[in-house]
Amino acid sequence: MSSPLNPSEQLHMAVEMECRGQGLYLRAQRLTDDAKLHALLGDLAKEEAIHYELFSAMLEEMDEPVTSEERIQLAQAMAGDAFYPGGLMQLSAEGGLASRDAMLQAAIRAEEDSIAYYTNLLAKLAGKAAETVRRILQEEEGHLRTLRAWLQAPHGEDGM
Secondary structure, three states: OOOOOOHHHHHHHHHHHHHHHHHHHHHHHHHOOOHHHHHHHHHHHHHHHHHHHHHHHHHHHOOOOOOOHHHHHHHHHHHHHHOOOOHHHHHHHOOOOOOHHHHHHHHHHHHHHHHHHHHHHHOOOOHHHHHHHHHHHHHHHHHHHHHHHHHHOOOOOOOO
């Protein structure tokens, strides 16, 4: 995904993607009555919150000039376009949270989108920032493997 955003703005987009990811997991968690899936979604939401904090800290450490509020809003809007256009309300209206499998598929799509974006972002970073994004990427790839295993497992099993 090519981006007209500078590195600081790209990190603002990453922050927004993590915020939306956490929101997806928390919303899905409230809608499931499967105790094991509920726990998994809660764990994933916590990890997305940690990623949010890591990206926010990276923003604070950047030597980039301060980004205008308008450019930050552009980055947030681009995150929305990359991560479920229409947001959770649209996803829910389309049935994306209506069942266990739909929730898992929505989460898989979110992780795939994040991985693609962070892979692109990683290519533009160096040093400590690159190492942080590399670590987040590994965690997102772990989320993806776990979610795919859950989707393939019979209902009531955890896929592990």
